[in-house]
Amino acid sequence: MAVEAAEAKIAPVSGTGKVDGGGFIQAVTSRLVIAVPYFWLLLFFLVPFFIVVKISLSQTAIAIPPYTPVFTASDGPSGWWANVREFSFDNYLWLTQDALYFNAYVTSVIIAAISTVLTLLVGYPIAYGMARAPQSLRPVLLMLVILPFWTSFLIRVYAWIGILKPEGLLNQLLLSIGLFSQPLVILNTYTAIFIGIVYSYLPFMVLPLYASLEKMDNSLIEAAQDLGCTPTAAFWKITFPLSLPGVVAGALLVFIPAVGEFVIPDLLGGSQTLMIGRTLWSEFFANRDWPVSSAVAVILLIILVAPIMYFQRAQAQAQEAGR
Structure with missing residues (x-):
């Protein structure tokens, strides 16, 4: 009786059929x-x-x-x-007739893909080391990763100009140690663009990877090694597959903004760099052709939505498989 009285008190619907407040x-x-x-x-x-x-x-x-x-x-x-009724698709047809825009899209996707792979190669060891560091050191390491965000993005890119130019710090160091006899030409090349993108978007890769690796159960590695796996085999069979959600999330966080990047190609890549971000800026501000630049932006958004939809579909399939 006491249990029934308690259930009657917490019932959402009263005896009169009214919803509890x-x-x-x-x-x-x-x-x-x-x-x-x-x-x-x-x-x-x-x-x-x-x-x-x-x-x-x-x-x-x-x-x-x-x-x-x-x-x-x-x-x-x-x-x-x-x-x-005055609307038309003439601007979209114009984009298909001019090879400049197609080449800009393709170049942007290729540069973004290569930069994403390079960022993953640099960021994964950093995230792995952070996840395996002592618990007391992890907050400090995490702060060091996000420390560049405390400085303006534009200032950080400008700093790379001083580092990569022929008389910059990097060439002075290489010449002083005798590694090269002449300054390297790095600025205003695609190499400078890759360096700028990897440096600028590295935290976006490290943070999702660290979140995946930090919560992984280390006893799985110990069990694999007890069963005869080498450390390398245990990494590829256990650690890396379990960190795939972080890899995919980090890759999307780097790839998507890198495709439409404007500041880094403009400052480090020079005027000859062909990327869709610079093309869009030129149409919008230099040519003042807002309809064409808007069409460029819409197609760029459609290109970027595709990997997001693929990621969401993969996540949904993984959740269904887990059930």
């Missing part, structure tokens, strides 16, 4: 918690994206803003529909 508040609160990120996504991503799509379907004009049609409140529904 506490349950209603909890339901509303849970819906608000879900609604807030969706509202944030709608306000700061979907709305600007649709504006960019609208501009990409417009035509260039010598006006402010430099495109037509422009929607105004005074046009009314009939005027808005007339403006909608």
Whole structure:
């Protein structure tokens, strides 16, 4: 009887069929918690994206803003529909007819892919060492990884100009130790771009890897070695497969922004570097062709959405397999 009385007190529905006030508040609160990120996504991503799509379907004009049609409140529904009928896909067709944009997309994807692989090769040993370090040292090592974020991104890229230029610090060091007799030409090359991207985005690779490696059960390695595995075999059969979620997350965090990177190619790669970020900037600011630059941005976003969707699908399949 006592148990039944206690259950009656906490029941969400009373005898009269009315919903308990506490349950209603909890339901509303849970819906608000879900609604807030969706509202944030709608306000700061979907709305600007649709504006960019609208501009990409417009035509260039010598006006402010430099495109037509422009929607105004005074046009009314009939005027808005007339403006909608002026939309066209001419800008997207133009992108397919000019090889410059295709080459820029391909070059950007290749540079981003190579930079991602290099960042993984550099970041994995760092994350592995952090995860295997004593517990007391891990916070210090983690702080050292995120320490570059305390300095402006632009200043850090400018610093590499002073390091990589012919009379820079790197060439002075190489010449002083007699390793080379002439200064190396690194600045304004793709090598400088790779160095800049790997340095700038290294924390985005290290942090997800560290999160995966730090929570791994070390007893699995010990059990593998007890069963006859060498340390190398135990790493490739246990450690690396268990860290794959961190590898994929870090690769996406590096690859996606590297594809559209503008500052590093512009400052370290020189004026001859062909990447989609510099091409988009040139169309938007130099040529003031907002519709074409918007079309470039939309296609770039579509290219970047593909690996994100693949990652989400792989995660869903992994969760289903785990069940």
